[in-house]
Every structure is written in C-alpha cells, then in structure tokens.
Amino acid sequence: MIRLLAIFIATILSAAAFELPGKSSQCVVGTAKNWDTSTVTLKAYEKRDGKWVQVIGPWQGRLGRDGLVWGLGINPLPAGVKVKSEGDWRAPAGVFHIGGAWGYDAEIKKNPKLFYRQVTSRDLWVEDAASPSYNKHMVLDHDPTTAWEKKQQMKQGDYPHSLKLFIAHNAPPKVSPGSGSAIFFHIWRGGGSKPTAGCTTMEEAKLRQLVAWIDPGKQPVYVLLTEADYAAKRAEWKLP
Template identity: 70%
Template sequence: MIRALLTLFALSISASAFELPKKSTQCVVGVAKDWNSSHVTLTAYEKKGQKWVKALGPWPGRLGKSGLIWGKGLHPNPSGAKLKKEGDWKAPAGVFHIGGAWGYDASIRKHRKLFYRQITKRDLWVEDSASPSYNRHLVLDHDPSTAWEKKQQMRQGDHAHSLKLFVAHNAPPAITPGGGSAIFFHIWRRGGASPTAGCTTIEESRLRQLIAWIDPGKQPVYVLLPKSEYDAKRSAWKLP
C-alpha cells in the first residue's frame, strides 16, 4: 500500500512539475474547442525575455477527423489516459518538438539551419508498425518496386503533402510500435473543408510563413490541446 501511494505521489509530482523546456523560445499553440473537434486555432509565439510575444496568427486549421487524443511527446500523460494509435484518425495532443521539412520544391524559404529535403520517389516515411523503420524517413537506393515500398512513398502526387513540417510525436529514439506515425503540419484540403487522419493542416501560404519562421536554434515546440486542458495547464506548464 505504501509503495503504491509513493508511486502515485511521484507521478503527481512529475506531472505537476512539467513545464516547457527553458531553451524552447519558439512555440506554436494549437487550441481546439474540445477533444472531439477537428478544428483548431493556431498561434505562433516567440519568447522575449520572460514574456511570450505573438509572432504569427491566429490562423484556422484542421485536425484529425475523430478529434484529439493524448500523444507521445515531451509532456507527461495523465495516469490511465488513452493514447494515440495508428489509424485512429485522431491528432496527438500534448507538447512536441517540431522541425525538419520535406517538400516537392527544389528549395523553400527557411532558416539556414532548418533541415529541408526535396522529396523524390525514393523517399519513404514508414507507417507500417511491424517494420523496424516505423515512423522514420528512409531513402531507397533504388526506385520503389514492391507494393510495400510504394505504399510508404512520401511523394504520391498529392498537393496537400507537397510541403510538410514534422511534429515529433512518437519520434526516435523512443518509438512505440503502433503508437502513431507520420504526424506533420501540411497543406489543408478543399480550403480547410476536410479534416485529417491526425496531422495539422493550414492554408499553404501560412504553412510557408510558419516554416520560414522556425529557427531550430530556438528549439521550437508545438502545443496542441483542447481548450479545457490548455486553460488548466497554461500556468503550470508555462504556456504562452
């Protein structure tokens, strides 16, 4: 009994003690109406001294068709909470590192330190949870030939995925098989009329603005939460 109480106490201390990393001075905040919403309002902030100052937005965006669920990132998850799984059509909620961009263009406007790769037909992002390369970017040394390789291709002739910024949910080095993969900011569909499978989508010109603003040296993070959770955690987590 004592051991169980101590464990619960340690977990509560850990959860309450969490706050945004001190070296993270860029933060994109996404607030949804509730856990079931596929709509989000996005605002980017930069820290000036001890104060968060709005840099971009607010912008409308879209989330997973089935709303949100706790993801695997920097934040502590509530005890017993259901977590994101592959194929659940939910966007991962929490706090995540962001960075690394992929696109169809030969080059884009970006910070010189931000990784960018032009996607070719040999670029894969593995969404097969049984693969040892799950939720990782791979570059083949040959053109895709098998059905499996073709299914993992990043370039599918889809404009919505012609530019994307990585959200580090369930990311290396601690990847949980089946815990959700390929979470990005990317271009929305049908002028924002369509939800996603779990990504966050915005209008293309705004995505380009966001990518150009991102400075890897400022350790940018993405905070995505329903409004009730954002309001409850804003002070303790030191959110904008």
Template identity: 65%
Template sequence: MQRLLRFLACGLMTLATASAFQIPASSTQCVVGTAKDWNTSYVILALWQRDGGGAWKQVGPTWSGRLGRDGLVWGRGMSPAPAGARLKSEGDWRAPAGVFSIGGAWGNDAAIKKKPGQFYRQVTSRDLWVEDPTSKDYNKNVILDHEPSTPWEKKQQMKQDDPAHKIKLFIAHNAAPRIVPGGGSSIFFHIWRADGAKPTAGCTTMQEDKLRWLISNIDPSRNPVYVLLPAAEYQAKRTEWKLP
C-alpha cells in the same frame, strides 16, 4: 537527417512527471493550437516567441487549421499524458494532443524559405515514410538505394503527386528515440484539403501560404515546440506547464 534526429531526441529527453513538466526554458518559440473540445477537427493556431525577459509574445495574427476527423487524443511527445488516459494509435483518425518538438521539413521544391539550420529534404521517388508498425523503421524517413519495386515499398512512399503534401513540417509525435509500435506515425503540419473543408487522419493542416510562412519562421536555435490541446485543457495546464 542525423542532425534532425539529434534535435528531436533532445526534445524528447525532457519528458518528466506530470507534476514537474514545463516547457523547457531553452524552447523560446511555440506554435499553439487550441480546439473547442476533444472531438472537433477545427483548430486555431498562433506562433509565440519569448526573448530575454521570458515573457511570451504572439507573432502575427492567429489562423485556422484542421485536425483529425475524430478530434484529438493524448499523444506521445514531451509532455506527460494523464494516468490512464487513452493514447493515440495508428489509424485512429485523431490528432495527438500535448507538447511536441517540431522541425524538419520535406517537400517537392528544390529549396524553400527557411531559417539557417532548419533541415529540409526535397522528396524523391525513393523517399519512404514508414507507417508499418511491424517495421524497425516505423515512423522514420527511409531513403532507398533503388526505385521502389515491392508493394510494401510503394505503400510507404512519400506522396509527390498530392498537392496537400507538397510541403510539410514534422511534428515529433511518437518519434525517435522513443517510438512505440502502433503508437501513431507520420504526423506533420501540411496543406489542407478542399480549402479547409476536409479534416485529416491526424495531422494539422492549413492554407499553403500560412504553412510556408510558419516554416520560414521556425528557428531550430529556439528549440521550437507545438502545443496542441482543447481550449479547456490548455487553460488548465497554462500556468503549470508555463504555456504562452
């Protein structure tokens, strides 16, 4: 877990001014999600990589996913939000837009197919993901030294009996070391519901086989990032931010 936090901290330390931001040169792997507009819950996803020459190349075909029920809103990640823009808040039913470090997987399996160095934890009944903005552990994985007993502990438990959460990959929105209380928590790639018929509360979801393929290809040594934007915003930022 400490290794994961160090990786995410390195990504978040690349925050810059709006006029200077670019995807870091060290980030050679990028998941791109583009939505029709700010208010849709549908997204098209693709995996891109760049090698020595610096040119981005798409890995495999695009695939479909779902976002927050009410669409997108600027998130707290590596990229700056426009001055005065509305930012994601806890319970707003919107997916965070911008550029985010990604990495760290949780699930029910004893082991998963993954790249060397990728953090993975098998979830137990003692695993919490804290969504209470008043807690010092907000938006963190907490592992209890006892079985959950209080109503608060049980409310924060990671879901083991929910098929949509049996495997997930962390999206570092509002993540350590720059966590804003109430700024939104528990943002992951995970399995979609009802074969894609249902939106999310803010996560990015997809078919299980696509998610497992994505997790197996995400390489921590490439400092992978997730770019999620409406299509028009993506095109406007593409050159400036050096997007795929």
C-alpha cells in the same frame, strides 16, 4: 519499502512539475473546442525578455477527422487516458518538438539551420507498425518496386503533401509501435473543408510562413490541446 515510496513520490512530483523546456523560445499553439472537433485555432509565439509574445496569427487549421487524443510528446500523460493509435483518425494532443521539413520544391524559404529535404520517389516515411523503421524517414537505393515500398512513399503527386513540417509525436529514438506515425503540419485539403487522418493542416501561405519562421536554435515546440485543457495547464506548464 521506504526507498520505493520515495521513488514513487519523486515520479509523481516530476510529472506534476512539467513545464515547457526553458530553452524553447518559439511555440506554436493549437486549441480545439473539444476532443471531438476537427478544427483548430493556431497562433505562434516567441519568448522575448522572458515573456511570450504572439508573433503570428491567429489562423485556422484542420485536425483529425475524429478530433484529438493524447499523443506521445514531451509532456507527462494524465493517468488513465487513451493514447493515440495508428489509424484512429485523431490528432495527437500534448507538447511536441518540431522537426525538419520535407517537400517537392528544390528550395524553400527557411532558416538556414532548419533541415529540409526535397523528396523523390525513393523517400519513404514508414507507417507500417510491424517495421523496425516505423515512423522514420528512409531513402531507398533503388526506385520503389514492391507494394510495401510504394505505400510508404512520401512523394505521390499529392499537392497537400508537397510541403510538410514534422511534429515529433512518437518520434525517434523512442518509438512505440502502433502508437501513431507520420504526424506533420502540411497543406490542407479542399480549402480547409476536409479534416485529416491526424496531421495539422492549414492554407499553403500560412504553412510557408510558419516554416520560414521556425528556428531550430530556439528549440520550437507545438502545443495542441482543447481550450479547456489549455486553460487548465497554462500556468502549470508555463504555456504562452
């Protein structure tokens, strides 16, 4: 009993002691007015001499049509909260690693260490929660033929998706089926007049600037929270 109590207390203390990874020295911060808004203010920070310094922004972006909901990132989830699910039209909130980039261009301006793939018709990103490849990038060895393959295609002649930077929500190796997939930074629709299904979007020039700035060696993270939650967690989580 004493051992179980010790484990329980250790778990609680561990969750309470969360802070941004010590080796992360790049951070994109997104804050929304409340949990039901689809607009976001974005800023980018670098850690210099142990202090966060704003280097880009602020600039505006769009979120899910129905706002935000807690996502599966690297931060502990508050007790009893609702978590993102596939098709809920909400952007995942929390702290997430930022992954590679995918796009239509043969080359883009980027850090040499940042993974980039020029997508073709054979590149898929699986959003089918019943698939063992859910929320993963796949490359077919043939042109898509089935309705399922065509539905998962990354390249569908859609300009807003012509450049994407991965937000590691519910990401491999620990993927929870049905908890949301294909969350990216990408180009916004209608000049910012339209919300998303869950991604964070912005004008193309800002996205390209962000992609060029990201340095995988600095372990970049994305923090997306409401203004109130950001203020509440800022000191505890050591946010910019």
